[in-house]
Amino acid sequence: NAGVTQTPKFQVLKTGQSMTLQCAQDMNHNSMYWYRQDPGMGLRLIYYSASEGTTDKGEVPNGYNVSRLNKREFSLRLESAAPSQTSVYFCASVGTVNTEAFFGQGTRLTVV
Amino acid sequence: GDSVTQMEGPVTLSEEAFLTINCTYTATGYPSLFWYVQYPGEGLQLLLKATKADDKGSNKGFEATYRKETTSFHLEKGSVQVSDSAVYFCALSEGYGNNRLAFGKGNQVVVIP
Numbered sequence: 063n064a065g066v067t068q069t070p071k072f073q074v075l076k077t078g079q080s081m082t083l084q085c086a087q088d089m090n091h092n093s094m095y096w097y098r099q100d101p102g103m104g105l106r107l108i109y110y111s112a113s114e115g116t117t118d119k120g121e122v123p124n125g126y127n128v129s130r131l132n133k134r135e136f137s138l139r140l141e142s143a144a145p146s147q148t149s150v151y152f153c154a155s156v157g158t159v160n161t162e163a164f165f166g167q168g169t170r171l172t173v174v
Numbered sequence: 175g176d177s178v179t180q181m182e183g184p185v186t187l188s189e190e191a192f193l194t195i196n197c198t199y200t201a202t203g204y205p206s207l208f209w210y211v212q213y214p215g216e217g218l219q220l221l222l223k224a225t226k227a228d229d230k231g232s233n234k235g236f237e238a239t240y241r242k243e244t245t246s247f248h249l250e251k252g253s254v255q256v257s258d259s260a261v262y263f264c265a266l267s268e269g270y271g272n273n274r275l276a277f278g279k280g281n282q283v284v285v286i287p
Contacts, residue, residue: 104279
């Protein structure tokens with residue numbers, strides 16, 4: 063009954079370091095998403111993957127890359143972290159058309 | 175493109191008070207509409223949804239009606255509890271191809287005993 067699992071839950075990076083946020087879902091969903099949540103800004107879409115093998119940019123893709131490794135996994139990579147990327151990151155997945163999204167617990171990232 | 179607008183600012187109210195959070199949307203087609211709730215330190219979870227005009231979604235005493243004529247999906251609860259303190263997000267999904275969700279900015283709700 064795991065749903066959407068994100069790792070790690072917390073991370074502190076120095077400016078310029080790289081890291082990958084992992085996301086996996088066990089619901090056989092086609093679509094997966096990465097959002098960032100900042101105070102007063104709501105959720106902003108970074109990248110999404112409509113199906114295995116495809117990825118597309120969202121509203122705020124700069125500084126990020128993604129990989130849809132297989133149907134279950136969708137990772138988000140920061141190649142050279144910047145303080146502006148300090149945020150809470152959420153992964154989500156959606157099954158069929160017009161159904162709800164399921165969210166992971168989030169990764170709280172601080173870049174110093 | 176698709177967008178969702180929620181009323182500005184946090185909402186503070188006393189236990190047993192009536193809660194309304196306004197949500198309006200802009201969409202080119204016939205979206206599904208959702209309310210999500212986020213408790214402190216957690217991810218978002220679905221509170222309720224409606225998939226077509228005039229549908230009413232309900233859960234845990236919360237209700238929202240899909241109003242196509244006013245492009246609205248306002249959230250209401252008749253008598254709030256301290257445990258309802260959370261951030262509430264309105265969202266829509268057009269459901270085409272990528273099945274993208276558009277979110278409002280969220281409203282912090284604080285219920286005082």
